[in-house]
Amino acid sequence: MSEHQPTIFDKILAFLDIGPLADGHTLVIPKERKAHLHQLSDESAAAVGRVLPRLCRAVMRATGATDYNVLQNNGAAAHQVVMHVHFHIIPKFGDEGLGVHWPARKLADADARDLLARMRQALDTDGK
């Protein structure tokens, strides 16, 4: 008789993306069926977070990559295609991998104070 031994993979699955941006492009998903990260339970989100470092190490060792991006998209406008939470691990080799456009601007003090007040209130009343 064998008892079930809990493992780090009880709450998550990891597999290769069938449309890779680079060799070793890997997906990590919670088994919990939610479309978007803000809908996910804390426990599933922690489980995904917990396995990321070792999966990144495995991708690096399997491919020789030294640089990589971890990306998780929410909503069609943010490039989400499959509506189940998934984290991409995407090795970067020269031009191969994730292309990023970064139109940064400056954060104004007044905007920052206003945003922070609203975010603190949202956190304080989260789930209420």
Added chain:
Amino acid sequence: MSEHQPTIFDKILAFLDIGPLADGHTLVIPKERKAHLHQLSDESAAAVGRVLPRLCRAVMRATGATDYNVLQNNGAAAHQVVMHVHFHIIPKFGDEGLGVHWPARKLADADARDLLARMRQALDTDGK
């Protein structure tokens, strides 16, 4: 006398990006000082994962965003500028937010089998 009550923020910090791509662009970092995700302890990575859903909800409620990207860059070639692990939460409003270039190709069966074998071996010998 007050005792320290453990909170979800013991292991992490969250703050606004001073060079936002969109209103509400937020950073989440582990207090553990590591440059890259593959160097981070499981515990710190789990703590970051655990707070992401509630922080995404707070960003959405503070800004009205419905779509957003979570991005974590590792290495200069992968657009990392500050060498301390950080996760971006970036709201997407029309053209505002993260720009992504997605040059997907097809995963060949033989490549997949070869990659998976190397990744399984890397996981089995992780830390050894």
